[in-house]
Amino acid sequence: MELDLRDADVASKFDAGLQAHNAGDLNTAEKLYQQALSIQPDHCEANHNIGVVFAAKNELDKALKFFKYALDSSPNVSLFWASYIDALIKLERIAESKTLIKAVRDAGISCEKIEAISQRLEIKHQEPGDKDSQELDELIRQEKFDEAIQKCLSLMETYPSSAALNINLGKCYFEQSKIERAISSYKKAIEYQPQWATSYILLGHLYSSREQSDQAIEYLKKAINLQPDNPELYAAIGAELLQKDKTQEAIQYLEKATKLNPKDETSHFNLGNALQNEGSLTPAIASYQKAITINPHNAEAYNNIGVVQKSKGDLDAAIKSYQRAIQIKRDYVDAYNNMGSALNGNGEQDAAIKCYQQALLIRPSNADAYFNMGIAQRIKGDLDEAITSFKRALKINPEYAEVFYYMGVTYTNIGNLDAAITNYKQAVKLNPDCESARVQQLHLQAHICDWASTVENHINTNNLGTLNQHVDPFALLAMEDAPLRHRLRSEVFATNCSPNDRLSLRRKPTQKPNRLRIGYFSADFHNHATLYLMARLFEAHDSTKFEIYAYSFGPDDNGKMRQRLVKAVDVFRDVREISDKDISWLAQKDKLDIAVDLKGYTQHGRPGIFYYRAAPIQISYLGYPGTTGAAAMDYIIADKGVIPKQFE
Numbered sequence: 001m002e003l004d005l006r007d008a009d010v011a012s013k014f015d016a017g018l019q020a021h022n023a024g025d026l027n028t029a030e031k032l033y034q035q036a037l038s039i040q041p042d043h044c045e046a047n048h049n050i051g052v053v054f055a056a057k058n059e060l061d062k063a064l065k066f067f068k069y070a071l072d073s074s075p076n077v078s079l080f081w082a083s084y085i086d087a088l089i090k091l092e093r094i095a096e097s098k099t100l101i102k103a104v105r106d107a108g109i110s111c112e113k114i115e116a117i118s119q120r121l122e123i124k125h126q127e128p129g130d131k132d133s134q135e136l137d138e139l140i141r142q143e144k145f146d147e148a149i150q151k152c153l154s155l156m157e158t159y160p161s162s163a164a165l166n167i168n169l170g171k172c173y174f175e176q177s178k179i180e181r182a183i184s185s186y187k188k189a190i191e192y193q194p195q196w197a198t199s200y201i202l203l204g205h206l207y208s209s210r211e212q213s214d215q216a217i218e219y220l221k222k223a224i225n226l227q228p229d230n231p232e233l234y235a236a237i238g239a240e241l242l243q244k245d246k247t248q249e250a251i252q253y254l255e256k257a258t259k260l261n262p263k264d265e266t267s268h269f270n271l272g273n274a275l276q277n278e279g280s281l282t283p284a285i286a287s288y289q290k291a292i293t294i295n296p297h298n299a300e301a302y303n304n305i306g307v308v309q310k311s312k313g314d315l316d317a318a319i320k321s322y323q324r325a326i327q328i329k330r331d332y333v334d335a336y337n338n339m340g341s342a343l344n345g346n347g348e349q350d351a352a353i354k355c356y357q358q359a360l361l362i363r364p365s366n367a368d369a370y371f372n373m374g375i376a377q378r379i380k381g382d383l384d385e386a387i388t389s390f391k392r393a394l395k396i397n398p399e400y401a402e403v404f405y406y407m408g409v410t411y412t413n414i415g416n417l418d419a420a421i422t423n424y425k426q427a428v429k430l431n432p433d434c435e436s437a438r439v440q441q442l443h444l445q446a447h448i449c450d451w452a453s454t455v456e457n458h459i460n461t462n463n464l465g466t467l468n469q470h471v472d473p474f475a476l477l478a479m480e481d482a483p484l485r486h487r488l489r490s491e492v493f494a495t496n497c498s499p500n501d502r503l504s505l506r507r508k509p510t511q512k513p514n515r516l517r518i519g520y521f522s523a524d525f526h527n528h529a530t531l532y533l534m535a536r537l538f539e540a541h542d543s544t545k546f547e548i549y550a551y552s553f554g555p556d557d558n559g560k561m562r563q564r565l566v567k568a569v570d571v572f573r574d575v576r577e578i579s580d581k582d583i584s585w586l587a588q589k590d591k592l593d594i595a596v597d598l599k600g601y602t603q604h605g606r607p608g609i610f611y612y613r614a615a616p617i618q619i620s621y622l623g624y625p626g627t628t629g630a631a632a633m634d635y636i637i638a639d640k641g642v643i644p645k646q647f648e
Contacts, residue, residue: 009039010036010039010040010043010046013032013033013035013036013039013046014032014033014036014043014045014046014049016032017029017030017031017032017033017035017036017046017049018049020032021049021052021053026053026056026057029049029053030050030053030054033046033049033050033053034050037050042069042072042073043073044069044070044073044074044077044080045070047066047067047069047070047073048066048067048070048077048079048080048083050066051063051064051065051066051067051070051083051084051087052083054066055083055086055087055090058225058226058228059228059229060087060090060091061091061229063083063087064084064087064088064091067080067083067084067087068084071084076109078104078109078110078111078113078114079111079113081100081104081109081114082111082113082114082117084100085097085100085101085114085117086117088100089117089120089121089195090195090226092193092195092196092197092198094121094127097117097121098121101114101117101118101121127159127162127163127164127165128155128158128159128162128164128165132151132155133164135151136148136151136152136155136165136168137168139151140168140171140172140175143175145172145175145176148168148172149169149172149173152165152166152168152169152172153169161192162192163188163189163190163192163193163196163199164189166185166186166188166189166192166199167185167186167189167198167199167202169185170182170183170184170185170186170189170199170202171202173185174202174206179206179210182206183203183206186199186202186203186206187199187203190203195226196226197223197226197227197230200219200220200222200223200226201219201220201223201233203215203219204216204217204218204219204220204223204236205236207219208236208240211243213240213241213243213244214244216236216240217237217240217241220233220236220237220240221237224237229260230260231256231257231258231260231261231264231267232257232261234253234254234256234257234260234267235253235254235257235261235264235266235267235270237253238250238251238252238253238254238256238257238267238270238271238274239254239266239270241253242254242270242273242274242277245277247274247277247278248278250270250274251271251274251275251278254267254270254271254274255271257271258271258287258290263294264294265291265294265295265298266291268287268288268290268291268294269287269288269291269298269300269301269304271287272284272285272286272287272288272291272301272304273304275287276304276307276308281308281311281312284304284308285305285308285309288301288302288304288305288308289301289305297328298328299324299325299326299328299329299332299335300325302321302322302324302325302328302335303321303322303325303332303334303335303338305321306318306319306320306321306322306325306335306338306339306342307338309321310338310341310342310345313499313581315342315343315345315346316346318338318339318342319339319342319343319346322335322336322338322339322342323339326339331362333359333362333363333366333369336355336356336358336359336362336369337355337356337359337366337368337369337372339352339355340352340353340354340355340356340359340369340372340373340376341372343355344372344375344376344379345579346579347577347578347579347582349376349377349379349380350380352372352373352376353373353376353377356369356370356372356373356376357373360373365396366396367393367394367396367397367400367403368393370389370390370392370393370396371389371390371393371400371402371403371406373389374386374387374388374389374390374393374403374406374410375406377389378406378409378410378413383410383413383414384414386406386410387407387410387411387414390403390406390407390410391407394407399430400430401426401427401430401431401434401437402427402431402434404423404424404426404427404430404437405423405424405427405434405436405437405440407419407420407423408420408421408422408423408424408427408437408440408441409440411423412440412444417444417447417448418448420440420444421441421444421445421448424437424438424440424441424444425441428441433469435464435465435469435471436469436470436471436472438457438461438464439461439464439465439471439472439475439476440472440475441457442454442457442461442475442476442479443472443475443476443479445457446478446479461476461479462480462482462485463485464476464489465488465489465492465493466485466488466489466492467492468492469492470489470492470493470495470496470497471489471493472493472601473486473489473490473493473601473626473629474600474601474602474624474626476489477625477626483647486626486627487627487629488629489629490601490626490627490628490629490630491629491630492629493601493629494607494611494628494629494630494631494632497607497608497611498611498630498631498632499580499581499608499611499612509593509616513593515543515544515545515546515547516545516546516547516593516594517546517547517549517590517591517592517593517594518541518546518547518548518549518592518593518594518595518596519548519549519550519551519587519590519592519594519595519596519614519615520534520538520548520549520550520551520569520596520598521551521553521583521595521596521597521598521599521606521609521610521614522550522551522552522553522554522598522599522623523552523553523554523555523599523603523604523605523606524554524598524599524604524623525550525552525554525562525565526554526555526556526557526559526561526562527557527559527561527562528554528561530598530622530623531561531562531565532561533622534598534622535561535564535565535568538550538565538568538569539564539568543570547570547571548568548569548570548571549569549570549571549572549573549587549590549592550565550566550569550571550572550573551573551575551583551586551587551609552572552573552574552575552576553575553576553578553583553604553606554576554604555576556574556576571590573586580606580608580609580611580612581608581612583606583609583614584608584609584610584612584613584614585612587609587614587615588613588614588615592614592615593615593616593617594615594616594617594618594619595609595610595614595615595617595618595619596618596619596620596621597609597610597618597619597620597621597623597624597628597633598621598622598623599623599624600620600623600624600626600628601624601626601628602623602624605623605624607628607630610630610632610633611630611632613632617634617635618632618633618634618635619633619634619635619636619637620633620635620636620637621636621637622637625638625642626642
């Protein structure tokens with residue numbers, strides 16, 4: 001009785017599925033057939049009909065699987081064989097289809113549909129036999145392209161509509177760089193066999209090799225319609241989209257490629273690149289690491305992990321990643337360059353310069369290495385050496401706008417303002433969108449009292465540094481009386497320069513300490529106006545209420561003013577050789593209650609210290625007469641001259 005009920009239930013589900021199928025509702029039909037199979041897995045008609053549904057959706061691999069289930073249960077049903085063979089043909093498995101047709105005929109299993117398929121093969125799939133095909137393949141493998149072309153043309157007299165011959169002809173023409181002929185041959189193959197994915201794939205790769213991404217993507221997507229589960233197609237389209245900076249769409253295709261083929265190292269690597277471009281840094285690292293798991297010798301993946309870690313502000317980790325890349329690939333110029341930049345950012349200029357020198361030993365014509373070395377030398381104070389490095393970079397690449405900009409910065413440091421202005425002008429000429437160069441040019445023209453040029457270049461400069469590009473806020477501070485724009489420039493600057501790996505803030509004390517610890521930070525604790533203004537202030541602190549720290553990141557002239565300061569404070573720290581992050585960490589270790597920045601955005605200022613939060617309360621004072629625009633700064637101490645009442 002139980003068996004009869006199950007049979008009735010299967011029949012009911014199958015009939016309902018058939019009704020939905022006939023009505024064109026394929027999704028409902030599939031669900032009902034599946035329900036029937038959940039009760040009776042070997043129901044041959046349900047298996048066959050699900051295969052038909054998948055074939056209609058062009059999911060041919062799935063269709064074949066269910067046709068096979070149907071044939072396992074009922075191997076003598078000719079309709080099942082017809083459906084199976086038809087799917088094989090659509091998958092371009094022509095030789096296999098012909099073999100099966102012969103086999104079922106020999107077994108006495110045939111029907112009108114199988115005969116129709118056989119006739120269609122004879123008419124539409126007139127292809128050379130195995131012997132001719134093998135000879136052609138061998139000629140192509142041996143790179144005897146002229147002979148292969150002659151054989152193709154000869155065989156076409158017998159098989160004028162052969163897609164396979166046109167595909168081989170296209171391959172030969174491509175290898176001979178006869179690109180237009182190759183394209184024509186592939187398109188003829190598509191005309192003769194529109195269901196063959198191979199022609200679309202070859203056209204896609206051909207257009208890709210010519211950097212014609214739009215056409216490449218078009219044909220590769222057509223191939224996906226025929227082979228929806230082919231991971232290589234998703235990988236190829238993702239790579240093309242990545243080249244076109246269509247990051248979101250690239251991610252979708254590359255994720256599909258890695259899902260279909262989790263062991264595809266290249267797709268994981270490209271997915272990492274796409275995620276990095278999108279700003280998804282942690283997922284990008286995860287994708288690069290998957291590529292490394294597949295191939296532990298993937299130096300490029302280690303290098304790119306370093307790039308992401310550097311952009312996150314984790315310089316120590318980035319340096320280790322670059323070192324691993326170089327261990328794998330000793331002549332990896334980009335990794336040396338990148339490691340140099342990370343070391344430079346970490347305050348290790350000598351080590352950075354050695355990296356750039358190694359990059360130049362490998363590739364002497366590397367303008368980037370000379371440029372980056374010049375930046376490191378400038379930071380060290382080796383200004384003449386920096387100029388020499390910049391000039392070498394320009395000898396290799398005379399249109400390197402960024403080099404002209406930093407030449408301007410370095411000449412400014414030297415005090416040669418005319419040379420600096422000349423270089424800023426050239427930077428703007430090569431890159432009119434370089435706002436920093438425009439601002440510095442304007443600033444220096446005012447310094448040398450070139451008022452005519454100042455007025456001329458001030459036109460349409462109101463928005464400089466207020467939108468996306470950040471500029472030195474100090475450079476325009478005296479150029480216009482516009483408090484709102486000054487604030488916007490400072491905010492844009494602070495947003496762009498804030499590190500991603502900010503230190504966590506020490507908790508605020510729950511009760512007032514006996515003595516407040518106040519730290520003053522400056523590069524001017526020597527014979528400088530700031531110290532002349534503040535020396536008595538340091539001495540006037542009430543030592544019963546305040547514990548004073550001084551953090552100096554400027555030169556030590558061992559002069560009277562510096563000695564006076566050292567005597568006036570409780571703790572004096574020379575932190576010239578320490579990174580912003582480490583200075584902030586040291587201040588936290590000193591358990592400062594208040595940190596006072598005496599530099600702001602003036603020369604030799606180090607706002608990064610305060611982006612990392614040196615103390616629970618941070619104050620801007622004296623050195624910079626304007627807002628820092630930084631969320632990390634809690635207060636500014638200013639008089640009514642610096643901030644009139646209405647602009648508080």
